[in-house]
Amino acid sequence: MTGDGGSDASGVDPQELWLTSDRPRRGRKPAFSRESITAAAVALADAEGLDAVTMRRVASEVGAGVMSLYSYAPDKATLIELMVDHVSGELPVSGAPTGDxxxxxxxxxxxxxxxxxxxxxxxxxxxxxxxxxxxxxxxxxxxxxxxxxxxxxxxxxxxxxxxxxxxxxxxxxxxxxxxxxxxxxxxxxxxxxxxxxxxxxxxxxxxxxxxxxxxxxxxxxxxxxxxxxxxxxxxxxx
Amino acid sequence: MTGDGGSDASGVDPQELWLTSDRPRRGRKPAFSRESITAAAVALADAEGLDAVTMRRVASEVGAGVMSLYSYAPDKATLIELMVDHVSGELPVSGAPTGDxxxxxxxxxxxxxxxxxxxxxxxxxxxxxxxxxxxxxxxxxxxxxxxxxxxxxxxxxxxxxxxxxxxxxxxxxxxxxxxxxxxxxxxxxxxxxxxxxxxxxxxxxxxxxxxxxxxxxxxxxxxxxxxxxxxxxxxxxx
DNA sequence: ACCATTTCCGTACGTCGTACGAGAATGATG
DNA sequence: CATCATTCTCGTACGACGTACGGAAATGGT
CATH class of the missing domain: 1.10.357.10 (Tetracycline Repressor, domain 2)
Known part of the structure; x- marks a missing residue:
């Protein structure tokens, strides 16, 4: 329980995930990133399907220990939400309304x-x-x-x-x-x-x-x- | 491999499930039935959600050993298909077209x-x-x-x-x-x-x-x- | 009485998500 | 520089899962 603003991914609210500010000032430096872990999970799912996305596979793909992933996402369900939002970034946001x-x-x-x-x-x-x-x-x-x-x-x-x-x-x-x-x-x-x-x-x-x-x-x-x-x-x- | 007409649920084709004739003439009499197992699984899913439907839970609900279920459905995915068709039986089939x-x-x-x-x-x-x-x-x-x-x-x-x-x-x-x-x-x-x-x-x-x-x-x-x-x-x- | 057949199910294996906690790295503080 | 709280890393372990295997038990045909 780190209160608010910590970079760990725990918290009661699922939404709190998206609000975490990014840099704590103390402590060991993260060796990975939410981004790279999510990207690896997405690549895995693209190549071998959602079932291939296990914590072990993702960890080994990214070169981390399995439990290290839990510093970036509190559980697997959250990791999948991260994946969803990650690929949603491919959707063009420009292209304003045409009137029709x-x-x-x-x-x-x-x-x-x-x-x-x-x-x-x-x-x-x-x-x-x-x-x-x-x-x-x-x-x-x-x-x-x-x-x-x-x-x-x-x-x-x-x-x-x-x-x-x-x-x-x-x-x-x-x-x-x-x-x-x-x-x-x-x-x-x-x-x-x-x-x-x-x-x-x-x-x-x-x-x-x-x-x-x-x-x-x-x-x-x-x-x-x-x-x-x-x-x-x-x-x-x- | 029992050839066709056996009551076991194995077979390459998923569809073959629905074609199995019901009574083999030899062998031990079944202590349960596809119907009762399916009904138990449905009741479980209704009460506690699909995640509660595990082979162990269904078996214990029905009073069977876990592996006994596999005499009635070749795997869990098939059991779930049985559940789907089971509840589809609640849909009225009469009520012919009205013209509209x-x-x-x-x-x-x-x-x-x-x-x-x-x-x-x-x-x-x-x-x-x-x-x-x-x-x-x-x-x-x-x-x-x-x-x-x-x-x-x-x-x-x-x-x-x-x-x-x-x-x-x-x-x-x-x-x-x-x-x-x-x-x-x-x-x-x-x-x-x-x-x-x-x-x-x-x-x-x-x-x-x-x-x-x-x-x-x-x-x-x-x-x-x-x-x-x-x-x-x-x-x-x- | 024998036997092929079918069902029953205890045991066991590999895999999963993840709780726990010891160790390593880091920045702040003296 | 020494200390220390903080944060991250990850080996180990636990319980639950689906299900392969194979022996025991039951049954009907011969």
């Missing part, structure tokens, strides 16, 4: 999607908890600015942003799962075989028909854009 | 939301993997029937259902998180304090304003309905 708030909102969603495709673990990490780090907040600020012309009240604007983010995360998660399934033909074949059995049992005529009608191959991008347009275009109808 | 497919689709979404509120671990369990058990398929069949009047092709109908489910899961997850936050005033106060600091730093004018404008208190139900309407009402605009 629908277009602005769609552009924002596309930025989020691109980020999540670049860091496929992000939707899963977001589903655990909402982070409120500086980069996340900067992007939120941009989204709120874009929503200004709607005249919505504060709570509604925040709600729209949360909903939009949730929508993008859900879509990208699905998109990634599809891509992964397509990459392992054995799994895909097994599922197809199973569905064929179900379709043949006579109790699922609609499913049978849906599977029989091929439907044109649509890029994930196109599907995303279509649903996004539907959601955003309906946004001011109360 | 938008209303039907909205009703379906409301049913899903109610189910997820009753089993708050469900959104998290769904985010891991899509299950295709008999109850899930029965409900999918109903949704496809409701979508028939749209004239969408098979792939598009499946996509719409996946998207709708994802939307509901995302919304309910958010809803549950909000409710949990509201129930622990300390956390809420900490977050409010933190946001106040951020709002006061001058770099987040939009956020400051959004927080200042109170906005009427809207029930989660109302918010859900609003977003759902937006999504569904835009659905046939190509």
């Amino acid at each position: 708030w629908r277009a602005d909102l769609k552009a924002i969603a596309h930025l989020q999607r691109a980020l999540m495709l670049r860091h496929p673990w992000l939707p899963a990490a977001l589903s655990t908890r909402r982070s409120l780090g500086p980069h996340t907040l900067a992007f939120l600020e941009r989204a709120l600015a874009a929503l200004r012309p709607t005249g919505l009240d504060g709570a509604a604007k925040l709600e729209v942003f949360a909903q939009l983010t949730g929508f993008v995360a859900g879509h990208v998660a699905h998109e990634i799962a599809q891509a992964a399934a397509a990459r392992s033909p054995e799994r895909a074949a097994a599922e197809a075989r199973y569905l064929a059995v179900v379709a043949a049992d006579g109790h699922h005529p609609e499913l049978a028909e849906a599977l029989a009608a091929p439907g044109r191959a649509l890029t994930p991008e196109a599907t995303f854009t279509r649903f996004l347009n539907r959601l955003v275009d309906g946004l001011d109808s109360d | 497919w938008r209303a039907d689709l909205k009703a379906i979404a409301h049913l899903q939301r109610a189910l997820m509120l009753r089993h708050p671990w469900l959104p998290a369990a769904l985010s891991t993997r899509r299950s295709l058990g008999p109850h899930t398929l029965a409900f999918l069949e109903r949704a496809l029937a409701a979508l028939r009047p749209t004239g969408l092709d098979g792939a598009a109908k499946l996509e719409v259902f996946a998207q709708l489910t994802g939307f509901v899961a995302g919304h309910v997850a958010h809803e549950i998180a909000q409710a949990a936050a509201a129930r622990s005033p300390e956390r809420a106060a900490a977050e409010a304090r933190y946001l106040a600091v951020v709002a006061a730093d001058g770099h987040h004018p939009e956020l400051a304003e959004a927080l200042a404008a109170p906005g009427r208190a809207l029930t989660p139900e109302a918010t859900f309905t609003r977003f759902l309407n937006r999504l569904v009402d835009g659905l046939d605009s190509d």
Whole structure:
């Protein structure tokens, strides 16, 4: 318990993390940094998935002892929040509102999607908890600015942003799962075989028909854009 | 490796789980059942959350040895899929299409939301993997029937259902998180304090304003309905 | 009576997050 | 420069997890 202003990452409030001032005047000098540890964790997750992010792996990646990490983040959940905010720093914060708030909102969603495709673990990490780090907040600020012309009240604007983010995360998660399934033909074949059995049992005529009608191959991008347009275009109808 | 038709739960294909015929003619009689184990796991998750569902806890809840569970499900992930399909059995399968497919689709979404509120671990369990058990398929069949009047092709109908489910899961997850936050005033106060600091730093004018404008208190139900309407009402605009 | 088959489950292994606390490094103070 | 409080480093250890292994027990077919 160091009171406020210490650089250690303990504290009751999760938010207190983002408020820690950076340099204590006494004591041993830190050999690592929150930044480098977070970056290593992100690189690990990008390369091998979120499950590969263990305290031991991150520590060895960064050349530290395992327990040293706990000087920079009080627990693993916090480290993941740091990761989320870290990659959120890749989101452009400039690009002020154009006046067409629908277009602005769609552009924002596309930025989020691109980020999540670049860091496929992000939707899963977001589903655990909402982070409120500086980069996340900067992007939120941009989204709120874009929503200004709607005249919505504060709570509604925040709600729209949360909903939009949730929508993008859900879509990208699905998109990634599809891509992964397509990459392992054995799994895909097994599922197809199973569905064929179900379709043949006579109790699922609609499913049978849906599977029989091929439907044109649509890029994930196109599907995303279509649903996004539907959601955003309906946004001011109360 | 028992070939096909055995009651053990092994097999390369995850789907094979749902195809296992139930009674092998030889060997010791099972002391438990997939059903009772799954039900115990569901009860546990309902009462203490998904993290409380460990093989040891489920086994002790059901009066079995830990390793006995593996005669009924090949691994924990499969057990969770069983749980998902189990609670999906609570979804009414009757209630044929009324002809107004938008209303039907909205009703379906409301049913899903109610189910997820009753089993708050469900959104998290769904985010891991899509299950295709008999109850899930029965409900999918109903949704496809409701979508028939749209004239969408098979792939598009499946996509719409996946998207709708994802939307509901995302919304309910958010809803549950909000409710949990509201129930622990300390956390809420900490977050409010933190946001106040951020709002006061001058770099987040939009956020400051959004927080200042109170906005009427809207029930989660109302918010859900609003977003759902937006999504569904835009659905046939190509 | 025998045996193939299936289930039951105690034991054990490797991995995880992380509590503890001893040692090393540092800046402030005399 | 000596002391000391402070801060960081990290080896060790603990409990909990998923689950592989394999022997014991039960069952139905022969």
